[in-house]
Amino acid sequence: MKQPDVVLIHPPSVFDFRDRTIFYGPISDVIPSSPVFEMYPVGFLTLAAYLRRHGYRVTIVNLALLMMRSRRFRPEKFLRRLRPRLFGIDLHWLPHAHGGPEVAALLKRLHPDIPIVFGGISATYFHEELIRNDAVDFVLRGSVTEPSLLALLRELEGDPQFQRVPGLTWKDDSGARVNPDTLPSRTLDEYDFDLGMMIGSVVNHLDFWTSIPFHGWWRHPITAVFTVRGCARRCVACGASADAFGRFMPGHFPLRRSPAAIGAMIRELARITRAPIFLVGDLLDGGAAYAYAVLDELKRSAIDNRIVFEFFRPPPAEFIGRIDASVRHWGAELSPESHDEYVRARFGKATFTNERMAEAIEAILATRCEALDLFFMIGLPGQTFRSVIDMTAEIERLFQRFDRRLSAFITPMGPFIDPGSEGFEDAERHGYIIRARTLAEHRALLEQRDWESILNYETKWMTRAEIVDATYEAAGRLNDLKERYGRISSHIAAGVRARLSSAKSIRKQLAAAGDGPLDPNIHRALVGEIRAFSEGTINDKAELFPSGAFLRNFRISGIIPFIARELMGRFRARTTKPSVMRTIRA
Ligand code: SF4
Missing domain, CATH: 3.40.50.2300 (Response regulator)
Structure with missing residues (x-):
């Protein structure tokens, strides 16, 4: 080779x-x-x-x-x-x-x-x-x-x-x-990806695994178009925020992809896959003219894949209406981070009231939007254990008010607050206590035995143990709510419940062992185990990334031209004199 x-x-x-x-x-x-x-x-x-x-x-x-x-x-x-x-x-x-x-x-x-x-x-x-x-x-x-x-x-x-x-x-x-x-x-x-190369590497070597992006990709080939690098927002824990990039990243950010280039990438992806296409980044952060121009491109593209829009703040009704008129299938993600407006504002992503958020949810669900997911986080400035639990009560009110297309997720911020972020660099002001500063110290954290010890931070309002407690308590409550309000099936809810219980149990046993040797049974259960106690314990991954049958999400008729082009390219390269290749490289 x-x-x-x-x-x-x-x-x-x-x-x-x-x-x-x-x-x-x-x-x-x-x-x-x-x-x-x-x-x-x-x-x-x-x-x-x-x-x-x-x-x-x-x-x-x-x-x-x-x-x-x-x-x-x-x-x-x-x-x-x-x-x-x-x-x-x-x-x-x-x-x-x-x-x-x-x-x-x-x-x-x-x-x-x-x-x-x-x-x-x-x-x-x-x-x-x-x-x-x-x-x-x-x-x-x-x-x-x-x-x-x-x-x-x-x-x-x-x-x-x-x-x-x-x-x-x-x-x-x-x-x-x-x-x-x-x-x-x-x-x-100028920086897009080359689907022909990806397909070519699979076809040429009949190798389905070496180059694919993540483990479940063949069953849910999530595809994304990154509309932006860097970010206009100022989330205190994010290493790609405006503050963080301003501190250490050379260049001018955020750096956007043009509407025409976004449209071209989406059309290319839609030729080979039926899977949803995520537009990463809030288009409205690029200004209304930019966001509407992207919608015009999508309308021209006329594709059947679900387009998933990301919002960092509730979008205006007019924009929601334009999305609905521009794409055939769509979904959305909105990250309020906390139900508590004070905590939300301290986190720095956006300042808006819950009333404003509810209006936007109502407007979105009045359209053909197929799924709207809300994301909340644990480990925020000003957030207490009580506040996390109250978050689930607020989510219940939303579940009562809106239909099943609305779902919600609560995750711990982890394992690390990003270096370069406000929360890392000016920790005290934001109420963070940072436990690792250097690369070597972070490496050492990753060798710890449990995720509570791996976290590189705690807050003035929650110790690491409380962050873990709050995570599991909120997860249990949210899982029950999702089952009660028909967001997930009883079968899925039971799976999450069982895994959550195993996670809590292993945590207790690890805590009992302290720094000493593990009980041989625990050791056997945990050695090399990446999933049993850590995956699907706060929500089922399939809630966000539903699995399909192997290859069902691909459009073979769209892939064949890529393969043909790839093989032709290789044939030409083989028959091209080395000196010519040199010239091309120079
Ligand atoms: S976490 Fe906040 S700052 Fe970071 S990319 Fe997302 S919206 Fe931007």
Whole structure:
């Protein structure tokens, strides 16, 4: 097999999770990933597409997923076979603070001559600490690193002058070198993904797992169009907020995708899949003209997939009406964070009253909207245990008032408050107590035995134990409410109830063991176990990501042209003289 030029590797959260006894907790019940965070950042797809357009072969390896799927899978054996010019590892989300550096150490042992580059939001924040790691050769800082990665690859081909690569942190005999930031981008339009490449990697190698985004993807191929990088909002715990990016991320944010580019991506996705398409980011944050222009694009696209809109504040009635007139099937997500208006305002996402929210819910449900999910959080400034419990009472009032299309989710903020965020950098002002500051300290937290000890924060209003107590108490109540008001079936509710009970029981037993050795039965139950006590314990994942039959969500007639184009491209590449390929690359 011809070796790729670049292999992008997504590590598991904790590298040796299969040998550890960790009670991860309900940190992944509202995201597609499992507790090992096997979903790779979308940046992998845009980086791969960008490099490919410039003549390079890129392979994505979802190492976390491969390790999850089989205990017999040996990462060392698998990685030994790869010999690219450059390995890339993501440290986008901080929960990979253990897995990322461990994979780098393994690669350096296997391939001491192949350089390793890190990238992502957390890598950018911790670039100086990361570059001190012997296994790390480069860190690419920034949220838009496609051109810098290309520049780095080109330097690796000749007589390297790494000081020419913008946004690169690297090292030489004199120590760490921090190059000037990359020039700011003005639009995201140049950075899209390449569905042909994804399909091609499956078809060419008949490999259904190495490059897919997360474990359940073939059954619920959630697809998303990221309309924005960075954010206009100021949520105090978020590392991508306006405050956080202003602090450490080079460039001007938020950086948006144009309405035309969003429309093109949606049409392309709809050709291959029937699955819902999430529009990530509140379109209205880009201004009314921008948001309406996106709706015009959607109307022109005339696709049947459900389009899911994200709202950070209740949208105006006129906009809701325009959505309804523009798309055939749609759903929405709104994140009030708390029922308590004071807590909501302190969190910083948006300030609005519950009355205003109820008006918007009413307007949305008066349309053809098929599902509206509300998201609430635990661990917010000013939020007490009592306030969390009151949240469930408020949700009950909403369930009584509105029909079954309205559902709700309550999740703990975790495992980490993001470095760079207001809550992390100015913790005292926001009532947070931060337990880890460095990358190494976060890595150490990830090795703890239970999620209460893994949290990197507590608040003035709730200890870590109270955050866990509040999570399980609220989850039990909300699960009962969903069953009573017909949001979920009794079968699903019973499943959540049983798993919640197991989670509470294992927590009690771990607490009883303290730092001492575990009872052999507990050890056996927990070793390498990522799901039993941590998944589906506060809600069933299928409430958000319903499973379909294998491949049923795909449109084979739409996939065939991609395969044909892919095979033609490969045939042409094989019959093209190497010197011509060089020219293309240059
Ligand atoms: S959590 Fe808040 S700041 Fe962060 S991306 Fe979401 S809305 Fe923006």
